[in-house]
Amino acid sequence: MPYLTSLIDRSSPTGSFNGTPPDRLPAENGVHVWRSAIVMPFITFAFVALRFYTRTYILRAKKYTLDDYIVAATMVVCICHSVLMAIATYNGMGLHIWQYDDDMNSRYYLWVGITSEFYALGLCGFKCALLVMYIQLFGVYTKFRWTCYGTLFFCVSYLFCNMMTEFFGCHPIKKKWEPSLPGECINSTATATFYGACNMASDLVIAILPLTMIWKLQVATKRQKIGLSLVLSCGFIAWAIAVARWSIATFNLVGTTDRPWWAGISFTLSIFEVQTGLICACVATLAPFWKLAYSHVKDWTGWSSQQSTKVMTWPSFVRKPGDSHFSNETKKSGGYRARANNTIGGHENPAGQAKRISNYNDTTLNASHDDEYGLLDISGSSSHATSENRSQRGIEDV
Numbered sequence: 256m257p258y259l260t261s262l263i264d265r266s267s268p269t270g271s272f273n274g275t276p277p278d279r280l281p282a283e284n285g286v287h288v289w290r291s292a293i294v295m296p297f298i299t300f301a302f303v304a305l306r307f308y309t310r311t312y313i314l315r316a317k318k319y320t321l322d323d324y325i326v327a328a329t330m331v332v333c334i335c336h337s338v339l340m341a342i343a344t345y346n347g348m349g350l351h352i353w354q355y356d357d358d359m360n361s362r363y364y365l366w367v368g369i370t371s372e373f374y375a376l377g378l379c380g381f382k383c384a385l386l387v388m389y390i391q392l393f394g395v396y397t398k399f400r401w402t403c404y405g406t407l408f409f410c411v412s413y414l415f416c417n418m419m420t421e422f423f424g425c426h427p428i429k430k431k432w433e434p435s436l437p438g439e440c441i442n443s444t445a446t447a448t449f450y451g452a453c454n455m456a457s458d459l460v461i462a463i464l465p466l467t468m469i470w471k472l473q474v475a476t477k478r479q480k481i482g483l484s485l486v487l488s489c490g491f492i493a494w495a496i497a498v499a500r501w502s503i504a505t506f507n508l509v510g511t512t513d514r515p516w517w518a519g520i521s522f523t524l525s526i527f528e529v530q531t532g533l534i535c536a537c538v539a540t541l542a543p544f545w546k547l548a549y550s551h552v553k554d555w556t557g558w559s560s561q562q563s564t565k566v567m568t569w570p571s572f573v574r575k576p577g578d579s580h581f582s583n584e585t586k587k588s589g590g591y592r593a594r595a596n597n598t599i600g601g602h603e604n605p606a607g608q609a610k611r612i613s614n615y616n617d618t619t620l621n622a623s624h625d626d627e628y629g630l631l632d633i634s635g636s637s638s639h640a641t642s643e644n645r646s647q648r649g650i651e652d653v
Contacts, residue, residue, distance in 0.1 A: 274354045276347065284519025285349030291523050292341040295530040296334050303330045306537040309544040322387040322536070329380025329533050336373035340526060343370055349519025352512060363515060365432035371421045374525050378454065379414040381532035383407060385461050385490060388539065393468045406460055413453040420446050444508045451501035458497050458532075462490035486539050493532040500524035 281289045303326060310316045310323065340348075347355060347363035355363070386407045394400045425431040425440035465487035469480055500521055507517035 274352075274356055274359075276350065276354055276356060276359050280347075281344035281349060283349045283351060283354075284516055284523070285344035285347075287523045288349055288519055288526070289341050289344040291526045292337040292344075295526055296337045299333060299530045299533050300330065302534045302537040302541075303327070305544055306540050309541055313543045313547060320387075320391060322384045322391070325380055325384040325387060326533065326536055329377060329384060329536075332373055332376045332380055333529055333533055336370060336377050336529060337526060339366070339370045339373060340522060342366065343522075347515065348522060349516065351516045352514065355515070361432045363432075364434075367518075368421060368431055370522070372418055374529060375414045375418045375421070377529035378532065379411060381493070381529070381536045382410045382414075382457060382461060384533075384536040385539075386410070386464075388536070389464055389487075393465070396468065399464075399468055403464065406457065406464070409453075410457050413450060413457075417446075417450045420450075447504060447508060451497075451504060455494065455497045455501055458490060458494035462488050462494050486542065489535040489538050490532070493528060493535055496524055496528040496531060500528055 277283075306326065307323070310319065343363075343366035346366045347359040348366065350359075350363075386403050390400055390403045394403075420441065422428070424443070424446070426438050427436065430436045430438040430440060466484055469483045469487065472480070472483075503517060503524065504521040507514050507521060511517055
């Protein structure tokens, strides 16, 4: 069929490459790729480590949640992706087109295919981690929960197709890095444009989703809503990087013949995109850590008296055991417990694992789960005692 011929294209340039590669690699834009691949995993690992420190030693979580395991697995993927990108710079990534010979051209496109698989896995990992966290926080609201499920299905589906297209995009597969072989490949320009658009759209939806719920909460002040919005919507950073990367990648495909050099910029941004996405998935869980660190700094610098510092050490998102609904004794009925004597470094231990109370539905995001992140209760917010029927109606109306 004639209209299908436009889908068939070469995945890499054909012809004879008679250039002379640099004596020392990486070179040109490959240097930026190499530096990013070396530095960014250390920064990301620091945030992942802080996430698990907060969950284990501050919130004293008895078990890790699904998104914790996804974050850990994605960290491994991100490290592998960065290592492979660094290796690719020794195989021509980031050079000018006139610096390639036939051998360098084949090696370059081979490593582009390998790194692309881990790039898609990394994207899938941090998107799933954010969406699973949203479901655990706001999943009590039916419409929001199913919106997250739909977004999750969309992300996994298009990224899986991306990986399959990248791997099986040429017949035979080897033609991807050896274009002189007989066979055919799908149009790399069309597929890259489509998957890039899906990536930007999903990042934007993931960044906006929590905003739709935060501003419906009955918290004490607008300032607290803004704080939660900034924490839970840091995915806008990953979206901005995705837009920049897609723009450069599109220009590389249709606006220049020096594709490997421009691809070096695109690959640098791909490292930042995956790594910052995973950082965003961790930032939202670090509120108790920052509060505890801030209280220690106040103690060390003498900014306030010891008594006032003790009050401020409690994370603002976690209800104290001394609140009206908790006593200083352990309560076994109904599954609720309060810890009055736990301390960390001389400060009280946040009650991050306290179960949600049914008549706090106006301020609670998910009454059916433990407060796994120390984000669900806002200190200083007033009680909203409501009947069970009114709470249920409020949930269904969202």
